[in-house]
Amino acid sequence: MPEKIISMKNIRKEFSGVHVLKGVDFNVYDGRIMALLGENGAGKSTLMKILTGVYSKTSGEILMDGKEVNFASTKESQKNGIAIIHQELNLVRHLSIGENIFLGREPVAKIRNIKWKQLYEEARKWLDKLGLNEDPRELVGNISVGKQQLVEIAKALSLNARVIIMDEPTGALTVSETEKLFSVIRELKEQGHSIVYISHRLKEIFEICDDVTVLRDGELIGESSIGELDEDKIIEMMVGRKLDEQYPRVLCDPGDVVLDVKDLNNRFVRNVSFQLRHGEILGVAGLMGAGRTELARTLYGIYKKDRGDILLENRKVRLASPTDALAQGIAYVSEDRKANGIVLGLSVRENITLASLKAYSGVIGNISKAKEEQSAQHYVDSMSIKTSGTKQLLKYLSGGNQQKVSLAKNLDSNPKVLILDEPTRGVDVGAKKEIYELINRFKKEGMSIIMISSEIPEILGMSDRIMVMHEGEITGILNREEATQEKIMGLAVGKDVN
Amino acid sequence: MKKLSFSSKSIKEILMRNKPLIVLLILCVIMSLMNDRFWTWGNIITVLRQTSINAVIAAGMTFAILIGGIDLSVGSVFAICGAIAATLIASGMDVVLVILITLLLGLGIGLVNGLLISKGRLQPFIATLGTMTLLRGFTLVYTQGKPISARGGADSLIFSKIGTGYILNIPIPIYIMILVFIIAYYILRHLRMGRYIYSLGSNEEATMYSAIKIDNVKLFVYGASGLLAALAGIILTSRLGSAQPTAGAGYELDAIAAVVLGGTSMSGGIGTISGTVIGALIIGLLNNALNLLQVPSYYQDVAKGVVILIAVLLDRKQKASR
Numbered sequence: 134m135p136e137k138i139i140s141m142k143n144i145r146k147e148f149s150g151v152h153v154l155k156g157v158d159f160n161v162y163d164g165r166i167m168a169l170l171g172e173n174g175a176g177k178s179t180l181m182k183i184l185t186g187v188y189s190k191t192s193g194e195i196l197m198d199g200k201e202v203n204f205a206s207t208k209e210s211q212k213n214g215i216a217i218i219h220q221e222l223n224l225v226r227h228l229s230i231g232e233n234i235f236l237g238r239e240p241v242a243k244i245r246n247i248k249w250k251q252l253y254e255e256a257r258k259w260l261d262k263l264g265l266n267e268d269p270r271e272l273v274g275n276i277s278v279g280k281q282q283l284v285e286i287a288k289a290l291s292l293n294a295r296v297i298i299m300d301e302p303t304g305a306l307t308v309s310e311t312e313k314l315f316s317v318i319r320e321l322k323e324q325g326h327s328i329v330y331i332s333h334r335l336k337e338i339f340e341i342c343d344d345v346t347v348l349r350d351g352e353l354i355g356e357s358s359i360g361e362l363d364e365d366k367i368i369e370m371m372v373g374r375k376l377d378e379q380y381p382r383v384l385c386d387p388g389d390v391v392l393d394v395k396d397l398n399n400r401f402v403r404n405v406s407f408q409l410r411h412g413e414i415l416g417v418a419g420l421m422g423a424g425r426t427e428l429a430r431t432l433y434g435i436y437k438k439d440r441g442d443i444l445l446e447n448r449k450v451r452l453a454s455p456t457d458a459l460a461q462g463i464a465y466v467s468e469d470r471k472a473n474g475i476v477l478g479l480s481v482r483e484n485i486t487l488a489s490l491k492a493y494s495g496v497i498g499n500i501s502k503a504k505e506e507q508s509a510q511h512y513v514d515s516m517s518i519k520t521s522g523t524k525q526l527l528k529y530l531s532g533g534n535q536q537k538v539s540l541a542k543n544l545d546s547n548p549k550v551l552i553l554d555e556p557t558r559g560v561d562v563g564a565k566k567e568i569y570e571l572i573n574r575f576k577k578e579g580m581s582i583i584m585i586s587s588e589i590p591e592i593l594g595m596s597d598r599i600m601v602m603h604e605g606e607i608t609g610i611l612n613r614e615e616a617t618q619e620k621i622m623g624l625a626v627g628k629d630v631n
Numbered sequence: 632m633k634k635l636s637f638s639s640k641s642i643k644e645i646l647m648r649n650k651p652l653i654v655l656l657i658l659c660v661i662m663s664l665m666n667d668r669f670w671t672w673g674n675i676i677t678v679l680r681q682t683s684i685n686a687v688i689a690a691g692m693t694f695a696i697l698i699g700g701i702d703l704s705v706g707s708v709f710a711i712c713g714a715i716a717a718t719l720i721a722s723g724m725d726v727v728l729v730i731l732i733t734l735l736l737g738l739g740i741g742l743v744n745g746l747l748i749s750k751g752r753l754q755p756f757i758a759t760l761g762t763m764t765l766l767r768g769f770t771l772v773y774t775q776g777k778p779i780s781a782r783g784g785a786d787s788l789i790f791s792k793i794g795t796g797y798i799l800n801i802p803i804p805i806y807i808m809i810l811v812f813i814i815a816y817y818i819l820r821h822l823r824m825g826r827y828i829y830s831l832g833s834n835e836e837a838t839m840y841s842a843i844k845i846d847n848v849k850l851f852v853y854g855a856s857g858l859l860a861a862l863a864g865i866i867l868t869s870r871l872g873s874a875q876p877t878a879g880a881g882y883e884l885d886a887i888a889a890v891v892l893g894g895t896s897m898s899g900g901i902g903t904i905s906g907t908v909i910g911a912l913i914i915g916l917l918n919n920a921l922n923l924l925q926v927p928s929y930y931q932d933v934a935k936g937v938v939i940l941i942a943v944l945l946d947r948k949q950k951a952s953r
Binding site: 500 | 823826832833834836837838839840841843844900901
């Protein structure tokens with residue numbers, strides 16, 4: 134085995150009592166490309182943030198060239214030769230390529246004036262190295278994302294980076310841009326650079342990586358050279374979670390088709406067709422960026438559709454806004470509670486009735502507080518929302534109880550189709566169970582539910598059918614009986630089924 | 632004894648929650664100590680009447696600031712509406728019709744602001760800065776830079792009663808101010824629109840996700856602000872018997888000061904109309920006090936600025952320490 138440039142040993146990280154990393158080892162070898170794999174929330178980014186000095190570790194040891202190091206900031210890790218290229222590139226669109234490469238380190242003369250000629254000449258040198266013909270005076274905003282990616286790499290090289298970490302670098306690239314990037318990566322490797330490559334796309338991993346490290350739930354599952362692995366083995370390492378949580382599944386005979394989506398297309402999703410039946414929970418699985426939330430928001434009228442039909446109870450519906458969607462009976466419980474699910478500055482009562490306030494008001498729009506209070510109290514009792522009262526501002530409630538209020542708000546509009554986007558995100562274990570029970574209650578009452586979740590056990594435990602998405606497309610719809618963690622993960626990473 | 636301490640505690644609590652009220656009370660105490668003319672019926676009525684114009688504009692401004700916006704155009708709307716009301720009344724038009732047309736004009740300008748902000752996606756500051764400048768210029772063109780008399784029309788006398796008349800020994804503008812605040816209070820507390828205003832100011836995205844037509848809320852808010860500025864313009868034109876081309880310059884700032892002194896957050900979502908009443912009274916009282924104390928007019932603005940900053944700092948500190 135070649136020499137270790139970086140060796141992270143027994144790294145632990147705790148965020149206010151939550152163990153995100155539970156003693157992880159991670160190595161980067163000289164002149165090799167290391168893949169770092171894992172589901173959403175497995176701890177990949179936290180580990181990389183610790184390595185580059187964004188976070189400090191709770192315990193553990195980081196060795197670089199055999200010597201212990203502790204970076205307090207990205208500036209420090211950069212100085213020591215570690216550069217990270219984030220998925221959302223860190224470039225300033227309104228500055229030129231050259232200015233971006235040397236941002237904060239511009240060559241200056243005596244009175245601190247920038248030596249532009251030298252800056253652009255040096256920028257030219259780095260761009261040439263990567264085979265990028267762009268004028269370094271061109272604004273970054275005017276070049277393609279693929280080229281921006283290369284500018285980031287040029288910046289890393291100009292920092293004398295020996296280790297370059299790339300987080301989902303091909304996420305926004307076209308096929309030819311990806312190929313260009315790969316040839317650059319191979320060249321970098323030949324010149325002796327080491328690379329950490331984070332991606333959900335297994336094909337890419339097999340194409341360019343030498344070694345693989347898999348994390349799961351903050352633990353190291355294994356490190357091995359790529360030759361000893363195949364796709365199935367990697368998928369097994371990524372999922373393989375014990376299904377020890379109890380899901381209170383309710384069996385129902387699904388009724389008639391309520392929602393029929395035919396060939397839906399827009400800038401986020403492609404050729405999406407599926408049906409949802411009365412009293413059914415359709416789980417939607419996929420990795421980050423698979424287009425699940427975007428699909429849900431298209432059905433809720435936030436994003437426009439370019440093509441395709443949405444039929445609700447056999448009637449074509451026009452969904453140009455949430456107002457349309459809710460009026461037609463489609464409700465959406467957001468994954469980002471604080472951004473768009475609830476209003477923290479309003480009370481529990483005001484949040485619950487917000488989307489259905491018309492039902493509580495008279496001709497001139499005067500709200501009947503008594504009616505409102507009665508309804509809010511009903512939800513607080515039946516969903517056991519823990520609050521000092523219906524007049525309590527929502528910002529003083531816990532995450533789980535905020536989520537229940539968000540659910541109550543959507544229920545109060547009497548939807549036919551309820552879309553739940555990550556319904557248990559940021560919710561503690563006890564509240565999780567309560568939310569599952571609520572979801573089952575809605576199902577028994579005949580509601581049709583689409584449940585998006587990144588937790589495969591949750592999907593397996595709650596759904597009647599499971600739809601898996603990958604890069605905006607449906608890669609498979611599985612019945613509950615045939616679904617396994619491995620099958621779902623296989624479809625989620627876009628593995629060729631045949 | 633125990634009971635007494637309980638009640639004094641609750642009074643303290645009420646005051647702590649209403650810092651603007653404390654500032655108002657302190658001002659009253661200081662004034663009554665410094666000048667024995669202060670607590671006369673005549674002076675109190677004067678303060679209220681002088682406050683009424685700013686208060687009516689500030690009521691509309693409260694809506695705009697509550698949704699996280701601002702309306703800089705109110706001073707210019709005030710001026711152009713006053714000028715047009717003066718022309719119309721002098722031309723002999725029926726007073727009811729004049730008031731109706733003027734109010735509709737203010738409403739229309741407000742709706743244009745609302746459209747620029749909602750459909751045109753302009754920043755409220757920029758959109759209303761534009762209409763403010765445009766209308767100020769238009770007023771100067773329209774009036775040729777000269778005052779327009781509201782006298783000589785068939786209904787001029789009745790029109791002048793709006794600003795100068797009394798009912799039960801109390802000036803009519805004070806009734807108008809009270810009526811405006813009652814309606815604004817009812818809208819914010821009891822109507823759906825009021826709930827939407829708080830919701831929009833607190834979290835625009837979540838409000839949109841709750842199937843609320845936020846563009847309509849914005850149109851309502853800026854429309855109301857324009858309407859109230861026009862109403863204030865009518866009051867002053869009526870009182871003076873003429874419209875001044877430069878009337879209302881800087882009124883937007885007095886209105887904003889009243890709203891902020893009343894404890895409304897500039898980032899929206901938090902605030903009350905009763906706070907704005909107190910804020911407007913603080914400014915009115917301050918103007919009166921500086922006059923009674925014969926402070927030279929140049930120093931008056933300095934003093935006003937200092938009081939505003941101190942009041943807002945007190946409020947800010949209290950909120951941060953919560």
